[in-house]
Amino acid sequence: MKPVIGLSASHIEKSTSQFGNRYVDYIQKDYVKALEKLGALVIILPVTNPSAANEYAQKIDGLVLAGGDDVSPLLYQEDPIKENGSNSIARDNFEKAMIESMKQQSKPILGVCRGLQIINATLGGANYQDINSQYKNVLGHNQYPTEWSTLTHSIKVNEDSFLSKAWGTEGLVNSFHHQAVKRIADGFEATAFASDQIIEAIENKKYNIYGVQFHPEMLFDTNQHAKQLFRNFVEIVKK
DSSP, X not given: OOOEEEEEOEEEOSOBTTTBTOOEEEOOHHHHHXXXXXXXXXXXXXXXXXXXXXXXXXXXXXXXXXXXXXXXXXXXXXXXXXXOOOBOHHXXXXXXHHHHHHHHTTOOEEEEXXXXXXXXXXXXXXXXXXXXXXXXXOOOOBOTTSOTTOOOEEEEEXXXXXXXXXXXXXXXXXXXXXXXXXXXXXXXXXXXXXXXXXXXXXXXXXXXXXXXXXXXXXXXXXXXXXXXXHHHHXXXXXX
């Protein structure tokens, strides 16, 4: 039987030229394609009432939290600085409830970019709202408009970590973010770092909760490390 993996959606909650006032939930196909190719059945979770999170968590075997809007600093008791980007409180609150429900039910979670940051904020950590203004000697962590699948900076990875089983102890990643982990949540370990010491991966092995700051879903078709990372997560979900 296929493992069922919930995939958190992004959403548009402002009027647009394409959709007008018909607001939409959506997800990049890269995530769906990667998980389906590895044998998972994917359910896209809408941005909805947090009260539904526990029931959603009961129906899935694992959760992938995708990238997207900035995580609101209100989750870690800070007011926004001017460099803080677009926030979706509705998405923050639903994903927060999903993380708490999955953790309570001891079901695996993988967070990608924003996904890592919402995990950290939900479980007691704090994030940089903008590394370019809040962190000294930061390297370029947003490679846009360079092609998504291009590897742009190096990382060092702790041995015997979830990420090392796919990436080894050093390698290259892509990068599209301006927020990052500042204070890591209790029970978590930082397991990978860029050369400027920005945290690139976290994990809590007790609860099988993992996060990466880069975008392996964009690398899935061209990079064996990215493919192995998703494969390893799907295998954990199957157990």
